[in-house]
Amino acid sequence: MNRRPAILVVDDEPRSVEVIARVLDEEFDVFTALNADEARRILENEWIQVIFCDQRMPHTSGVALLTEVRERWPDILRIIVTGYTEPQDMIGAINEAGIYQFIPKPWHPDQLLLAARNAAHLFQLQRDHERLNLEMKLTAVTAEARLGAQQARVKQNFHFDTLIRAPGSALSAVCLRAAQVATFDVPVLVHGETGTGKELLARAIHYSSLRSDRPFFAVNCGAIPDELLESELFGHKKGSFTGAHVTRIGLLDQADGGTIFLDEIGDVSPAFQVKLLRFLQEGEIRPVGSNESKRVNVRVLAATHRDLYGEVGRGRFREDLYYRLCAMVLTLPALRERRPDIPVLAQSILDALSAHHGKRVKGFTEEALACMQAYDWPGNVRELQNEITRMLVLAERDTLSADLLSPHVVRAAAAETRAVETRASEAGASQAISLPDGGPLKERVERMEATILTETLVRCRWNKSRAAEELGLSRVGLRAKLDRYGISRGGAFSKSH
Template identity: 50%
Template sequence: MKDVPAPLPTVLLVDDEAHSLAAMRMALEDDFDCLIAASADEAGGLMEQQDIQVIFCDQRMPGRSGVEFLSEVRDRWPETVRIIITGYTETSDMIAAINEAGIYQFLTKPWHPDELLMAAKNAADLFRLTRDHDRLSLEMRLLNRTAESKLEHRRKALREGLGFENVLRAPNSPMNAVIAQARQFASFDVPVLLQGEPGTGKTDMARAMHYGSLRADHPFLAHNCVGAEEELLELELFGARQGAMPGQRTNKIGLLQKAERGTLFLNGVDALAPRLQLALMRILSEGVFRPLGAREEIATNARLILGAHRDLRTEVAEGRFRADLFYALSVAELDLPPLRGRPGDISVLASHMLFELSDAHGKPVHGLADAALEFLERYDWPGNARELRNEITRMLIFAQDAVLGPELISRHILQAAPAEDGGDRNVDSVLVGGGTLRDRVELIEKRVLRETLTRLKWNKSRAAAELGLSRVGLRAKLDRYCLAPPASAPAEEE
C-alpha cells in the first residue's frame, strides 16, 4: 500500500467579528483546515459534525461568552484543545476562565500572526500526543496476556453469542446455522457479504456481527444504496472538501470517516454504479479513498459489511457486478433465508412485533390468537419481515379486543392458505394452474368460504347473507369441504 499524506489538522475559529475571523484564517490556512463560526451556537453545530482538534474562541460575544462555550466543549469533547482570545487582560478573569473551562492557553488582542500559528501548532501537537497517550495506555493495560491468548479469549466470548441475541428465531429455526457462521465471521476482521431478499434482516445481522466483533466499542453505521443517486451516494460515503459542491462552506465528513475503527454496512450494493464498485474495490484492496474535491487520498480503518438483494454470482455472470469485488467479498458470505423458508419463526417475530408496536402506540394488548398465528404461518410473505410488520401494525390499529383474532388479518392473506398437499396456492396461482375447471372452481370456493367466515368470526348467518346463500346451503358447503370453526370461535345461537 502506498504512503498516503496525513490530512491537515482541523481548527475551529469562533468570533462575532468577520474581520477577526478573516485575519485568523489567513494566518492559519496554510497549515490547518480552518472552520469558522460567528457565534457559540454555530460553533456547537460544527462540533457535532466535524472532528476538531483545536478551538480559538473570542471571549466577548453576543449570547454565550467564550468561557461559557468552552466549558461546554470541555464536558462534551474533552480531547479538543481550547484557546481563548480576549482584549481584556484582567488577571482574575483569566484565572477564572482557565479554571472554569480548562483553557490550554489565552491570547490577548492584538495578536501577531506568528504567535497565533505557534499556538495552533502546539495545541495540535498536544491533541495528537493526548490521543497517542490514551491509545498506549490502553495497550499497556492489555499486555498482561500475550496477543494470541487475548485474541482467542475474546473470540471464545464472542462465539458464545455476544451480539446475536437480537436476531429473533425459534429454537429449530434455519437461522441457527446462519448465525453460527456469522459468529465465526464476526470475530475475524474481514469484509462480509450478506445476501438475501429485501426484508430478510440483513441490517440486524450486520449490527449483530459488529457488536460481536473486536470493533464493538466503535461506531456501527448503516446506509441503503438502493435508489440513491450516484453523486449523492458518493458524497455520503466519501465526504467532500469545502467548495466541492455548490453552496458547501465546510468540509463534509463521509460515512467511511465516521465509521473509523468501527463497521460500515452498505445494503443494496448490487445496485451500485460501476464507478462506485471500483471505489469500494480500492477500499478493500488498498484501504484508501478520495473525498470529493480532494487531491489527497485518506486511509480508512472501517470494516465493510455489504448487503445484496440479488445473487451476486448471477450479477457477475451477466456483467452487472465486478468479479474482483465479488471475489474480495466471497471469503465471508452469508445467505439469509426468506420468511417463507422459516415458517416456525413467524409466530416469534409476529408476537415480538406486536408488543413492540403496542408500546410505541400506547395500545395495550395480550397477544395473538392461535387461529391468527395459523393463518400468518401459512402465508408465504413475499415482502418478508417488512410485510409482516405492516400486517401486525394494521391488525393492531383495528383491534377491539386484547387478543388479536384472525378476523383482523387482510383478506389476501386469509385466502392464501396452503392447499391440502402442503403447497402454497393462492387465488392467482389457482387461476393459472393446472387441473379441471371443477377442481379449480372448488379450490377458489373453499378459499372464499374460509376467508369470509374467518373475517365474520364464524357468524354463519352473516356469512350466508354476504355470500347469497341460505343457511342450509352454507352448511352443506361447509360439510363438503370439511370446514369447521376453530375452538376459539364464539358459538352462534341457532
C-alpha cells in the same frame, strides 16, 4: 441572605487594630487579634477569606505567622501591613508566606479598602474556579459512565440473541456462522431478500467484534446516485462541486476504527465499483475535490438481494471487487422458509408496536397465526410488520383475530387449506373433494365455492351464523355445503405450517 466576606486583622497595637477594623467594617465581617495565638484560634473557628497582618509583632513576625497560615489555610489571601518595605524583605516574604500584597505605613483608608475588596474578590474567583473544575470532572465521569452504559445497551440490543426466532429455526445456523466470523476482522457479504434483516445481522456482527466500541454506519447504496454516494462515503472539499458550500467528512473517515455496512452493494454502477475497489485495496480515501489521500482502518460489511456471483458471470459486477467483499458469505432465509418463527416474531413486533402506540393488545388468535403462517410474505419481516400495524390500528378487542388480516393473507390461508385437504383426500385421510386444476366447469365452480366458504369462515373466526349471513345463506344451508366439501375448523387448521 449571603454572608459578607470575613477578614481577620492581626496587630499587637490595639489602636491600629481598631482603626483598620473601622475602615473595613462597612463591607466586611471583621475579626481582630492582638497576637498570633488569638489569630490561630479565630482561624480554626471562622471561615476567614483575607488576613491583614502587621509585620513587626513581639514573639513572631507577620511573615512567620502568614507562612504558617499558608501551610494550614492555603486559600486565605494574605496581606502584610508594614512600615518596612526593603526589596529584599519583600522578596523573602513573597517566597516564604506567599504574600498577596504589601500595604506600607502610613496607609490611606481608600487604599486599605481597595486591597480588601480585591482580595475578597480573588478569593471568590478561586473558589468558583475550584468548583467548576470539580463539576467538570464529575460531569466528565458522569458522561463517561453514561456513554459506557449506552454502549452496553446498544451491544445488548444488537446481539445475535436479539434476532428473534423459534427453537430449531433456519436462522439459528446463520447466526452461529456469523458469530464465528464476527471476531475475525474480515469482510462479510450478507445475501438475502429485501426485509429479511440484513442490517440487523450486520449490526450484530459489528457489536460482537473487537470494533464494538467504535462507530457503525449503514449506507443504502441502491438509493443514492453515484455522485452523492461518493460524497457520502469519501467526503468532499468546499466548492468541489455545485452545492458544496461546506467541507464534508465522509462516513469512511468517521467510521475509522469501526465498521461500515454497504447495503444493496449489487446496485452500484461499474464506475463506482472502481472507486470502491481502490479503497478496499489501498485502505485510503480521497475526498471529492482534494489532492490528498488519508489512510483509514474500516471493516466493510456488504449486503445484496442479488445473486452477486451470477452478476459477476454476466459482467455486471467486478470479479476482483466481489472477492474483496466476500471473505465470508452469509445467506439469510426468507420468512416463508422459517414459518415456525412467525408466531414468536409476530408477538415481538406486536409488543413493540403496542408500546409505541400506547394501545394495549395481548396477542393473536390461533386462526390469525395460522393464516399468517400459511402466507408466503414476499416482503418478509417488513411486510409482516406493516400487516400487524394495520391489525393493531383496526383492533377493537385485546386480541388480534383473523378477520383483521388483509384479504390476500386470508386467501392464501384458504388456498393452503384446500391444498392440504386435497393431499389428504388423495392419501385417503380425508373426505374432502379433490378438484383438479382443469376439468369441467362444474368442478371448477365447486372448487371456487369451497375456497370462498373457507375464506369467509376464517375471516368470521368460524362463527357460522356470521358467515352464513355474509354469504346470504341459512345456517342449515351453510352446514350442508361444509359437509359436502368436507370443510371443518379442525381440518382447516390442524396442520402445523
